[in-house]
Amino acid sequence: MRRFAAFVAPTLTALLFSVSASAVEISLSCGAVGAELTHCQAGADAWAKATGHTVKIVSTPNSATERLALYQQILASGSSDIDVFQIDVIWPGILVNYMIDLTPYAKQETLQHFVSIVANNTVNNKLVAMPWFTDAGLLYYRKDLLEKYGTKVPTTWADLASVAEKIQAGERKAGNDKMWGFVFQGKAYEGLTCNALEWVDSFGGGTFMDDAGKITVNNPHAIEALKTVAGWVGSITPEGVLGYAEEEARGIWQSGNAVFMRNWPYAWALGQAADSPIKNKIGVAALPKGGANGKYSGALGGWQLSVSKFSKNQAVAADLVMYLTSDAEQKRRALVGGYNPTRPALYQDKEILAANPFFDSLYETFTNAAARPAKATGAKYNRVSNEIWNATHAVLSKKETAEKAVPALEAALVRAMR
Structure with a gap:
């Protein structure tokens, strides 16, 4: 037994040294x-x-x-x-x-x-x-509040705005003056490009450019989409949304101060955590359509x-x-x-x-999530996205109208792709 132990010990030591050394x-x-x-x-x-x-x-x-x-x-x-x-x-x-x-x-x-x-x-x-x-971008909603006010999960953006306004007013009247109807990512960064893609695509306005790189953004549906969202800011959406990324939006939502939120799937587990004020009060659905002729669209x-x-x-x-x-x-x-x-x-x-x-x-x-135009733009994507989020932010902050911003975005994307 001693002879066996004497053999094993140096062999094991050598093996450990080998593993450590590598x-x-x-x-x-x-x-x-x-x-x-x-x-x-x-x-x-x-x-x-x-x-x-x-x-x-x-x-x-x-x-x-x-x-x-x-x-x-x-x-x-x-x-x-x-x-x-x-x-x-x-x-x-x-x-x-x-x-x-x-x-x-x-x-x-x-x-x-x-x-x-x-x-x-x-x-x-x-x-x-x-x-x-x-x-993919998702719609989070307070299922307890929708039930309380006798409303259904909205299927169009117009429905969402109506429900958000109703519940926001009711909850503020009941004592929660911090309640908002809808929060999303409105900061001028990549997250806003994702949100803008969802809004425009859901209204039937396409994805800014097609797979071949042809720029398609300048159309009435894209203008309607951005004009609609701009109308929410200061109404059912706090003006502070212009500085929100994912976590800022989640902070408002998870504290119990928003009826709806646009975010990614990661927010589910955090909202369901033991210490979350809204645990077991959360519903998740596809983001709404732009209208009866619109489509459901979540950014990939x-x-x-x-x-x-x-x-x-x-x-x-x-x-x-x-x-x-x-x-x-x-x-x-x-x-x-x-x-x-x-x-x-x-x-x-x-x-x-x-x-x-x-x-x-x-x-x-x-x-079937909607892809941003990364394939068509390749190494130019970052510049293209920058133009998209800046144009969208200008509309949301009321610095530019959608009617002027969309044609200007088309021209900027043409320059970026040259």
């Missing part, structure tokens, strides 16, 4: 909207425990616009400070030259994800990123994971990406954080549907 630290960028940073850390810790490597989490700005600017600054310098980047669904064409091709690491795993998202992440036959979670969102070509440990970083986008990890994130999987099979999972009932009823909303 272990590396991978830096991973994560957003911090809601509880996102916490869930990202948990997934990274599980991978680290299983592999012996370590992960350094790099917190990045909540604003997608600010995050992209930071990424471009880091990557343009050739820095290896970040190995794995969390990138928006609209960025593969912008960042393609800075990321490795993940095809050799993904192998057949791409077949388990939504085909449209894999296609979005593939630029010039290069798999720029693996799908991590998907998103979601985030992917890419490996920097400047990473000194590309294979290990790619292994982390494959773990974080795996079936088991996507299921865990859906259960604890309400993140939409990018794997169709998980939408049949009973545990996930029990935790997120709207995943089933709004499946078509997620799979």
Whole structure:
């Protein structure tokens, strides 16, 4: 027995030394909207425990616009400070030259994800990123208040405005002078481009430009959409909405001071938390149509994971990406954080549907979400989006009329695409 122990001890020591010597630290960028940073850390810790490597989490700005600017600054310098980047669904064409091709690491795993998202992440036959979670804009509503006032979930924006006005007035009369009818993301940043896309598309005004890059925004439906929304500001929507991103809107909503909210799926789990004032009072539906001849439209969102070509440990970083986008990890994130999987099979999972009932009823909303014109614009997308959110913000803040802003936006997009 002693001879066996004498043999095992140095062998085990050598093995541990080998693992330790080969272990590396991978830096991973994560957003911090809601509880996102916490869930990202948990997934990274599980991978680290299983592999012996370590992960350094790099917190990045909540604003997608600010995050992209930071990424471009880091990557343009050739820095290896970040190995794995969390990138928006609209960025593969912008960042393609800075990321490795993940095809050799993904192998057949791409077949388990939504085909449209894999296609979005593939630029010039290069798999720029693996799908991590998907998103679409949703309508959150206070089901207890709708029941109290005898109203139904609105199916058109006109219905929403009417219900919002009725309940806002009733609740203020009852003593809550902080109550508002509707909150959304109105700050001049990428989130406003998403909201503007939903409004314009729902009225039948298209998605600013078609897949071939032809600019289509200058039409009566787009003008009607922006004019309608501008009329809400100061009425059923606080003027402060002009500075709201996702978390500012959620703050008003979750404190119990809004009837309706436009936001992403992540807000569900937070609204249902034990300490939430509106727990079990929340309903989720598709965003309203522009009218009888309009359509339901939610902007396609979601985030992917890419490996920097400047990473000194590309294979290990790619292994982390494959773990974080795996079936088991996507299921865990859906259960604890309400993140939409990018794997169709998980939408049949009973545990996930029990935790997120709207995943089933709004499946078509997620799979048919309206895409921003990232494919058609490629590296020019950021400038195009900037023009969209600035024009929309000018209308909402009453600095410009929709009738003047829309033709001006058309001209600006023509210049941006030259």
